[in-house]
Amino acid sequence: MLYLVGLGLGDAKDITVKGLEAVRRCRRVYLEAYTSVLTVGKEALEEFYGKELILADREAVEQEADSILKEADVSDVAFLVVGDPFGATTHSDLVLRAVKLGIPYTVIHNASIMNAVGCCGLQLYNFGETVSIVFWTDTWKPESFFDKIKKNHQNGMHTLCLLDIKVKEQSLENLMKGKKIYEPPRYMSVNQAAEQLLAIIQNRRLQGEEAEITENTICVGLARVGAPDQKIASGTLYQMSTVELGGPLHSLIVTGTMHPLELEMLKLFSVDSSSFEK
Numbered sequence: 001m002l003y004l005v006g007l008g009l010g011d012a013k014d015i016t017v018k019g020l021e022a023v024r025r026c027r028r029v030y031l032e033a034y035t036s037v038l039t040v041g042k043e044a045l046e047e048f049y050g051k052e053l054i055l056a057d058r059e060a061v062e063q064e065a066d067s068i069l070k071e072a073d074v075s076d077v078a079f080l081v082v083g084d085p086f087g088a089t090t091h092s093d094l095v096l097r098a099v100k101l102g103i104p105y106t107v108i109h110n111a112s113i114m115n116a117v118g119c120c121g122l123q124l125y126n127f128g129e130t131v132s133i134v135f136w137t138d139t140w141k142p143e144s145f146f147d148k149i150k151k152n153h154q155n156g157m158h159t160l161c162l163l164d165i166k167v168k169e170q171s172l173e174n175l176m177k178g179k180k181i182y183e184p185p186r187y188m189s190v191n192q193a194a195e196q197l198l199a200i201i202q203n204r205r206l207q208g209e210e211a212e213i214t215e216n217t218i219c220v221g222l223a224r225v226g227a228p229d230q231k232i233a234s235g236t237l238y239q240m241s242t243v244e245l246g247g248p249l250h251s252l253i254v255t256g257t258m259h260p261l262e263l264e265m266l267k268l269f270s271v272d273s274s275s276f277e278k
Contacts, residue, residue, distance in 0.1 A: 002069065002098045003078040004085035006110025009226025011040045012048035019108040023049050026078040030056040030068055032091075033167065036082035036113075037187075037249060039227040045080075053080070057167070065097050072103045083112035113225060113251055117160055120220045120232050121265020122253060128157030133193045133252070134164045135186065146200045149254050150212045156257035163188035163250050187248035190221035190233075194240035194252065201237075213237070213254060218275065220253040220266065221245055235271035243271055 003022045008014025015023070023029055031042060031053040038045070046053050056068065056079070068079065085091050085107050098105050118124050129152060131145040145161070152159045166186040198215060205211065215238040223231040223245035233243045240252065258266070267276055 001076050002072045002094075002103050002105040003076065003108060004091060004095070004105065005078055005080050005108045006084040006087075006112070007038060007045075007080055007082050008110040009038075009083060009113065009116055011038060011227065012045050014038075014110065014226065015049075016108060016110060019110065020049065022076070022106070022108060023051055023078050023080070026051070026076040027071075028054060028075075029078045029080065030054045031080045032056050032061060032082070036087070036165070037167075038082050039224060039229075061094065065094055068094070069098055069101060069103055072098065073101065084110050084114070087112045087114060111226065113162070113249075114160070116225045117222065117251065117253060119225060119230070120222060120234070120253065120269060122158050122220065122255065122262050123259065126156075126158055126256065126259070126262070127160055128152030128155060128256070130160045130162060132162045132164065133188065133196060135166060135188060135192075136196055141196075141199075143200050143203075146197065146204075146213075149197075153212050153217075153254065153256050158256045159254045161193060161252040161254065163190070163193050163252065165249070188250065189248075190223070190240050190243065190245055190250045190252050193250070194219070194221075194237055197237060197254075198241060216275075218255045218258070218266065220255065220269070222251045222253070223247070224249065225251065232269040233271050234266040234269045235275045239271045239275065 003026060005019040005022055029051045033055045042053055079094065081091060095105055115124060129148050131148045133145055149159045201211065201214060216236045219237045219240045221233045221240050221243055231245045233245060263276060267273060270276060
């Protein structure tokens with residue numbers, strides 16, 4: 001049996017009872033280590049679960065999935081995912097491979113950022129399409145995510161922006177030379193995401209585009225959702241470019257049309273209450 005187990009968002013104790021029981025009876029336990037991170041390390045998880053964990057990076061999951069599934073038809077194997085197992089599409093591929101090999105699977109769900117963002121007071125059914133904001137480089141500055149945010153905004157919907165994570169990434173130079181030398185991990189902050197959005201707004205203005213989203217659009221920055229030191233800040237997009245939310249992981253919400261109750265909740269986390277008086 002292959003178990004796909006969600007770990008939730010905080011620490012080792014966020015696993016469900018059902019998930020923990022599954023982990024403890026598995027012969028091999030893999031920890032997916034590239035779509036998200038917990039606030040605690042692998043060692044803390046091993047201590048609490050009473051099991052040795054095998055780190056599975058993107059390369060292992062996407063290119064060597066058969067090694068993860070090896071003997072899962074005759075013994076139990078667990079694949080642990082921060083948040084919920086289906087928060088990332090790459091895990092659907094693992095299920096499809098298992099089915100093709102005749103391996104039964106069980107999914108044990110948990111909280112993910114997709115529903116936990118409700119902690120800021122915005123109503124989940126008022127969200128439109130979720131987008132990912134990637135790190136720009138000197139030569140690559142995509143803006144496609146902005147058009148999706150704009151479309152959501154036109155429809156009165158909020159947009160959850162998942163911010164880029166760079167783990168075990170190679171520089172272009174090392175990639176071309178075939179050297180398996182990896183760059184230090186990088187996690188996009190709310191500040192960086194806001195700065196990129198502000199740059200796009202400026203570019204669109206120069207092109208004569210009418211502003212749907214501006215520096216004064218109300219946004220919400222969230223950090224370490226589900227952890228004891230979780231932090232939430234609400235204010236204008238410009239304020240999000242300077243707000244200090246601490247360590248990763250961060251998420252950003254660009255609001256659409258807000259119900260009075262949503263506005264009242266956001267005021268609890270305001271950087272500056274005057275932002276909500278306009």
